[in-house]
Amino acid sequence: MEIDANTRAIGESHSKLILLGEHAVVYGKPAIAMPFPLKVRCIVEETIGHVMLDSIIYTGVVDHMPREMQGIAACMKETLNYLGKPLENLSISIDSCIPLGRGLGSSAAVAIAMVRALFAFYGKELSKEELFSLVQISETYAHGNPSGIDMVSEASDCPVWFEKGKEVLPLKPTAPLFIAVADTGRMADTRTAVDNVKKRYAANPEKVEQSLEKIDDMANKAKAALLKGDIQCIGELLNGNQQELVKLGVSDEGLNGLVQRALKAGALGAKLTGGGMGGCMLALGKNMEHAKLIAKELREYGASNSWYFSTDSDMLYGVYE
Known part of the structure; x- marks a missing residue:
């Protein structure tokens, strides 16, 4: 056996939040995603x-990985093939803090971390193009026809402006955002949410188009507000985006309740994030202490987990009972 680089290597990635634009992005509209x-x-x-x-x-031999991990298995095998290395003599450990199926980009984050670790193990430089090409294999297994927003935002250290098929643009806020995130404790039912939008589009295309155009406009305004550091404006846009997501049929009672609780706690804005029909929501606080208060309120309301953080730091804080 020959290992021509390291005997141990580590790859990491973070999850993601969609600040504005989920579901509309499927119809060619822009979205803003950010590291979580x-x-x-x-x-x-x-x-x-x-x-x-x-x-x-x-835990076990890679060849016997369960169906829900076949995308990761395919990504691993193709990465080793790309590196010209055999599928043997490796132990791969995955330690993830990202809850599964919550719209936080768990599958893409695992694939990114694994590709980075394998390249590091063999002492090879990894370009962004190589990373995205290999991670796309896993994402196709997981989502069928993924937009790509998960992997580009999880490979970025700042918010990104995303439009499918166009160049991804980094957005560097001129003022930090203080964000609380809550997990409903339920898997996001993205398939049902997407079907709900399709059904509404078929029944009343003009009404759905109005919602999509409003979300498009709000994303553009949020982009400008981020670059100006206008947090108050961003909060108002989050609220507007949530109203349109409710109209599109992708929110549900649990998410709506958490959103209302956050607003009652003084959040500048709050909305679901990700696929909807379960999963997670986010709220914008006035400062770090306020984000902590909102996260605590959301946990007390019934969220299975809640966290808070600032975009000018890599630290994440959880609320524990």
């Missing part, structure tokens, strides 16, 4: 024999 400091770490080590995987979902 919930992280995943992948450790690759030298061993002898079959490639072994250790994760919260599955």
Whole structure:
């Protein structure tokens, strides 16, 4: 056996939040996504024999990975093939803090961390183009026809402006955002949410187009507000975006309740984030202490988890009972 670089390497990635524009992005509208400091770490080590995987979902030989991890398996195999390395003599450990199926980009984050770890293990430089090409394999398994917003935002250290098929633009806020995030404790039912939008479009295309155009306009205004540091404006736009998502049928009672609780706690704005029909929501605070207060209120209201953070720091804080 020969390992021509390291005997141990680590790759990391973070999750993501969609600030504005989910669902509208499917119809060619822009979205703003941002890093969320919930992280995943992948450790690759030298061993002898079959490639072994250790994760919260599955531990064992890679060839026997369960159906829900086939995208990760395919990404791993293609990465090793791309590097010209055999599928053997490796131990791969995945340690993720990102809850599954909540619209936070768990699958893309795991794939990013794994590709980074494998390239580091063999001492190879990794370009952004190589990373996206390999991660796309996993994302196609997970989502069928992914927009790409998860992997580009999770590979970025700042918010991004995303339009499918166009160049991704980094957005660097001139003032920090103080954000609280709450998990409903339920898997986001993205398929149902997408179908709801399609059904409404078929029944009343003019009404849905109006909502999509409003979301487009709000995304553009939020882009300008981020660059100016106008947090108050961003909050108002979050509220407006949530109203349109409710009209499109992608929010639900649990998400709506958390949004209202955040607003009652003085949040500048609040909305669901991700696929909807479960999953997570976010709220914008006035400062870090206010974000902490909102996160605490959301947990007391019934969120299974809540966190708060500032965009000018890589630190994430949780609220515990």
